[in-house]
Amino acid sequence: MLRGALRPVIAQTGRHCTISKPYSHTIKGKEQAGAIAASLRRFSQAGGPVTMIFRQYVVVVKVVVKVVIVVIVVVEVMVVMVVEVMVVMVVEVMVEVMVVVMVVMEVVVVVMEVVVVVMEVVVVVEVVKLFDRDSCTYTYLLADPNTKEAVLVDPVIELAERDAKLVKEMGLSLKYVMNTHVHADHITGSGLLKKLVPGCRSLISQVSGATADVHVHHGEVVTFGKQQLEVRRTPGHTYGCVTYVCHNEKFALTGDALLIRGCGRTDFQEGSSETCISPVHSQILSLPDTFALYPAHDYVGQTVTSVAEEKTLNPRLTKSKEEFITIMSNLGLAYPRKIDVSLPANKVCGLYNLPEDLAAKLADK
Numbered sequence: 001m002l003r004g005a006l007r008p009v010i011a012q013t014g015r016h017c018t019i020s021k022p023y024s025h026t027i028k029g030k031e032q033a034g035a036i037a038a039s040l041r042r043f044s045q046a047g048g049p050v051t052m053i054f055r056q057y058v059v060v061v062k063v064v065v066k067v068v069i070v071v072i073v074v075v076e077v078m079v080v081m082v083v084e085v086m087v088v089m090v091v092e093v094m095v096e097v098m099v100v101v102m103v104v105m106e107v108v109v110v111v112m113e114v115v116v117v118v119m120e121v122v123v124v125v126e127v128v129k130l131f132d133r134d135s136c137t138y139t140y141l142l143a144d145p146n147t148k149e150a151v152l153v154d155p156v157i158e159l160a161e162r163d164a165k166l167v168k169e170m171g172l173s174l175k176y177v178m179n180t181h182v183h184a185d186h187i188t189g190s191g192l193l194k195k196l197v198p199g200c201r202s203l204i205s206q207v208s209g210a211t212a213d214v215h216v217h218h219g220e221v222v223t224f225g226k227q228q229l230e231v232r233r234t235p236g237h238t239y240g241c242v243t244y245v246c247h248n249e250k251f252a253l254t255g256d257a258l259l260i261r262g263c264g265r266t267d268f269q270e271g272s273s274e275t276c277i278s279p280v281h282s283q284i285l286s287l288p289d290t291f292a293l294y295p296a297h298d299y300v301g302q303t304v305t306s307v308a309e310e311k312t313l314n315p316r317l318t319k320s321k322e323e324f325i326t327i328m329s330n331l332g333l334a335y336p337r338k339i340d341v342s343l344p345a346n347k348v349c350g351l352y353n354l355p356e357d358l359a360a361k362l363a364d365k
């Protein structure tokens with residue numbers, strides 16, 4: 001279609017024909033254009049002043065169109081190439097990033113696996129509970145399974161051989177034989193165990209006033225293998241009472257300062273109901289609720305409690321100081337049967353003024 005292509009035809013008055021306005025026609029194809037051109041040519045030869053420039057005009061338009069098409073094709077090809085190159089580069093970068101992320105994740109997984117294995121191997125403390133039916137005393141054997149180093153807390157002299165046998169059977173290296181306080185109801189096994197298990201050392205708080213190889217103070221840490229027990233003063237039952245806290249494994253050995261649903265009596269050995277309740281709250285019941293609490297005695301068969309339980313259910317320690325003092329002055333407990341032999345013996349790790357059978361046992365070793 002070449003609509004308007006003849007507009008520039010110049011029309012002037014001729015001899016045979018007058019074209020009074022610009023010729024405007026739609027030409028379809030070369031044949032029609034040729035026919036019109038021929039008729040105009042005849043008209044011109046007849047004297048009509050016609051200038052035919054439409055052919056050139058069509059040629060120019062065709063060339064321009066072809067150039068434009070070529071340019072479009074070239075641009076199209078270039079754009080496709082550039083896009084392809086960019087897509088390839090982006091995909092390559094994404095693949096590389098994903099590879100790096102996967103490598104990092106694998107490293108993190110390996111590190112976490114190592115941490116879990118190390119924690120399993122290092123952090124666990126074996127707690128073995130031993131019981132003396134006569135005095136209702138709990139003795140605790142704590143061991144680091146990694147290094148095999150162990151400590152024995154609150155042993156009873158009559159059962160020292162049982163404890164020494166267990167230590168040997170378990171292949172443990174007994175570092176300390178220790179007490180939470182100077183006991184009034186039984187003679188400690190510390191002295192005899194030092195003989196039965198050579199190399200172990202006796203340990204008690206400085207403020208207890210008892211002799212021992214090692215004296216500890218409030219805030220100090222007792223170590224065995226990779227394990228630690230923090231020493232916390234909890235006076236009240238006796239002046240020298242301490243609690244041993246194992247933060248790693250979230251438990252505490254409370255001695256007689258806190259018993260399950262009760263607490264140690266305060267009517268002898270510099271005991272004091274006035275000073276008892278405050279340290280029990282600040283040093284034991286201030287631990288996280290989930291901490292397990294292991295007492296030195298239980299008279300009704302209970303074995304373990306927790307901070308949460310005792311904070312809410314202990315019938316003595318949940319009371320006000322005044323109510324607590326009243327309760328403690330009315331316990332009506334009988335004087336401990338063995339107090340007269342226990343106290344002097346325990347002042348020297350169970351090595352003084354022993355009953356005949358125990359003295360003989362000790363002499364044999």
Ligand SMILES: N[C@@H](CCC(=O)N[C@@H](CSS)C(=O)NCC(=O)O)C(=O)O
Nearest residue numbers: 184185256262263264265333335336337
């Ligand atoms: N009957 C026992 C002694 C019982 C006793 O008095 N236990 C003490 C801890 S050992 S000194 C205690 O504090 N008890 C508190 C309680 O509420 O029971 C014996 O004769 O050995």
